[in-house]
Structure formats: C-alpha cells, structure tokens
Amino acid sequence: MLSAIKNKFILLLQLFLVMIYIIFEELIWEGIAKPIYETIHALKILQKLELKLQSVTPSIVLVIFVVLLAIVEAFGIYAGILFVSGQVLLGLTLYIAKIPVAAFTFWLFRVTEDKLMQFGWFKWIYDWIMKAIDWLKSCEMYMKTMERLVQVKMSLKAFKEKYFSGKSPFIEKMKRLYKTVKDALRK
Template sequence: MLRAIGEKILKILQFFAVFIFIIFEEVIWEGIAEPIYKKIRSLELLHKLEITLNKTHVYLVLFLFLLLFVGVEVAGFIAMVYFAQGFMILGTLLYLSKIPIAGFTFWVFRVSQDRFMEFRWFEYIYWKIVDFFDLIKESTIYKNILNQVVELKNAMKNIKNRYFSKNSLFFKNMKNLYLKVKVLWNKESSK
C-alpha cells in the first residue's frame, strides 16, 4: 500500500514537472524567447560581438556565460517565489524582463558551444541535461500532455479562423454593428 501511494505521488510530481516543461517549451520558448533569440541573432552589432567573443579567452567567455546563466536562473526562481506568494504582477514583470537576457545568454552559448565543450565537466553536464530532457520527452505523460496542447492549439486556431478572420460571418456582423453604432453615435453627437 505504501508503495502504491509512493507511485501515485511520483506520478503527480512527474505530471507537474512535465506540464511545467511543456509550458516553458511551448509557450515561453516558442512564443516569446525564440523570436527574441532570432532577433538578437540577426542584429549586426552581435556579429561584431561574435568575432570579439571568438577572439576572447575561453575562460572569460565561459565566466560571462555562467554569470548570465546563473543570473537568469536566479531571476526565474525569484519570479516563481513571487508567484507563490501571490505577487503575480511582480513575478510576471521579473520573469518577462529576464527573457531578453536569457535570449542573449542562449546566443552566447550557441556562439561559444564548441569552445565550451572542450571542458570535460561542461560537456558532461551539458549531455546530462540533454539526456534528462530526452527522458522527459520520451515519457508517456509528456506525449499525452503534448497531444492535448496540440489539440488545444488547433482548437484555438479554428476559433480564431472561424470568428476573427476578416472573411468570417462573425467578423462581418461585428463590423456592420460597429458601423451602425457609429452612425447613431454621430447623429446623437451632432444634435
């Protein structure tokens, strides 16, 4: 019986961990951080900085990366604490403010990844993290939740296309209603 309770608790914890992972991957990374990362990567200034980073001693670049990485993670942890304490606006602001820094940190990592992998300890930690993410992505819970997220996204896309596209009947009716109200408003205000 104790084992069954332990397994249920483990399943619940696994569900929450996977759910949070999917939220970060689907919503925050794909919706916010990846576009910022792509914008950062396309900036001309960063091409010059990339050349400078490649010329800079690897220990200094690694120190910069680790400093940024730890700072971003600490900010995320503090934001989570604010959320848990009920300070939703403060937590949201802190979390959103760290996203551009995280995008830049990710860019520094991508630019210097080959050099960082020369450190055995860094390579070991990197591959352990990749293996952990692969383990999550291979789990049944992850696949089930991801399927539900995909279904939800498709349903939201269908609602958007059905009601909010310029050719939809709903949009046309709302536009006609707006024009009628506008005409009435103009008549009333001209009196």
C-alpha cells in the first residue's frame, strides 16, 4: 500500500516536472526566448562586449552573471505570485518583460562559460542541472508527451496549410464573401 502511494507520488512528480520543462522549453524558450537570444547574439554592440568580457576576471563575470540570474529568477517568482493572487495580466506582463533579460543572461553564460566553469561549485551545479534534464528527457512520460506534442504540431501545421495557406479554398471563399459584403455595403 505504502509502495503504491510512493510510486503514484513519484509519477505525479515526474508529470509535474515534465510539464514544467515542456512549457519552458517548447513554449517559452523555443517560441520567445530563443529568437530574442539569437537577435541579441547578432547585435554588433554585444559582439564588442563579448570581446571585452574575454579580458574580465572570472570573479567579476560570476558576480555579473549571478546578479542577472537573481533578477530574472526574482521576476519569475514575483510573476508567479501575481498569477496566483489573481493579477494574471500584471503577472504575464512581468514574465514577458523578464524574457529579454533572461535571454541576455543566457547569452552571457554562453560567451563566458569557460570562466564560470572555473568555479568548482558552479560547475557542480551546472553538471547536476544537466544530469537532471537528461534524466527528465529519458523518462517514458517525457518521451510520450513529446511524441504527442509532435503529432499536435503536425496536425496544427496541416490545418494551417489547408485553411490558411495562400491558395486555400477556405481563404478564397472568405475573400469572396468579404468582397460581396463590402460591395453590398457600398450600394
């Protein structure tokens, strides 16, 4: 009995972690933050900053990174508090506002990773997080959820192509209907 409860609790925890990871990875990172990160990475001013960061000591890089990360995480936690307290629009606005800072922080991590990894405790935390993500991705629940997500994406893409492509019969009918209504209103 106790073993069954423990297994259900572990399964529920896995489901929670999988859903959180998918939301952050698929929706927030892939949909919003990654394009911002790529835009930030391409900015000439940041390419100059990247060169300057090569001459900065690892300790200063660490302080800058930790301060930015703390700000991003504090905004995320406060946005969550706003969501829970019923201020959904304000929470969403705050969460969206933090995404460019998070993308910049990620950029900073990528360009100074070698300096940050010089700190044993930092490297240990990073390795632990990567192992946790690998474990999560190896869970059957994650793999099945991702397979289903791929199917949903393919269905949405087929729906979009069928009804919203440039030569779609549906779109053509809507255009004709719009033109008919527009012509009728002119008379």
